[in-house]
Amino acid sequence: MLLKAIRADITTLAVDAIVNAANTSLLGGGGVDGAIHRAAGPGLLQECREWGGCPTGEARMTKGYRLPARFVIHAVGPVWRGGTHGEPELLASCYRRCMELATEHKLRSIAFPCISTGVYGYPIEAAAEIAIGTVRAAAGGGVQEATFCCFSAGDLAAYLRLLNKIA
Numbered sequence: 001m002l003l004k005a006i007r008a009d010i011t012t013l014a015v016d017a018i019v020n021a022a023n024t025s026l027l028g029g030g031g032v033d034g035a036i037h038r039a040a041g042p043g044l045l046q047e048c049r050e051w052g053g054c055p056t057g058e059a060r061m062t063k064g065y066r067l068p069a070r071f072v073i074h075a076v077g078p079v080w081r082g083g084t085h086g087e088p089e090l091l092a093s094c095y096r097r098c099m100e101l102a103t104e105h106k107l108r109s110i111a112f113p114c115i116s117t118g119v120y121g122y123p124i125e126a127a128a129e130i131a132i133g134t135v136r137a138a139a140g141g142g143v144q145e146a147t148f149c150c151f152s153a154g155d156l157a158a159y160l161r162l163l164n165k166i167a
């Protein structure tokens with residue numbers, strides 16, 4: 001499996017699935033969630049409503065509607081509360097569930113935003129380490145390419161540092 005980090009708007013990526021950093025309502029919000037709903041159009045919200053929410057650490061898949069991506073996997077990351085409230089386990093669970101869903105649906109490419117590191121306040125370095133480690137551990141399930149889609153230059157630098165260290 002190829003792991004890469006890029007700086008981009010995730011709504012522009014033509015991969016099998018993009019991951020959304022959602023909240024437990026799955027009814028949209030700000031940040032990447034807002035951008036994905038705006039770009040996908042109203043069909044996405046309608047399908048999200050049918051799920052009736054999603055617990056933290058879990059993920060739900062919908063179609064991509066007007067996005068270039070075929071599917072959206074909505075993952076709910078933890079709110080950072082100092083790191084001793086199960087945040088690392090919950091964040092890892094998000095990435096693992098996304099990879100499991102992608103594998104179940106025979107998807108070959110997936111792109112992740114930096115889940116929990118915006119409004120939810122998770123420190124980027126710690127989050128990136130979990131993201132890379134968890135996705136790498138899911139290799140062999142059929143996903144050929146996983147992209148870490150960073151929005152800022154600083155986030156991308158953190159990912160590149162870690163990817164180069166492990167490689």
Ligand code: AR6
Nearest residue numbers: 009010021023029030031032033035116117118119120151
């Ligand atoms: N493409 C890629 N990354 C983006 C984009 C984009 N178009 N827009 C923002 N980011 P956040 P969270 C980055 O706050 O911390 C929402 O209201 C952003 O710079 O979107 O998991 C939800 O509804 C940051 O690096 O998600 C929840 O209530 C990363 O995406 C809550 O925010 C995640 O930041 C979730 O908070």
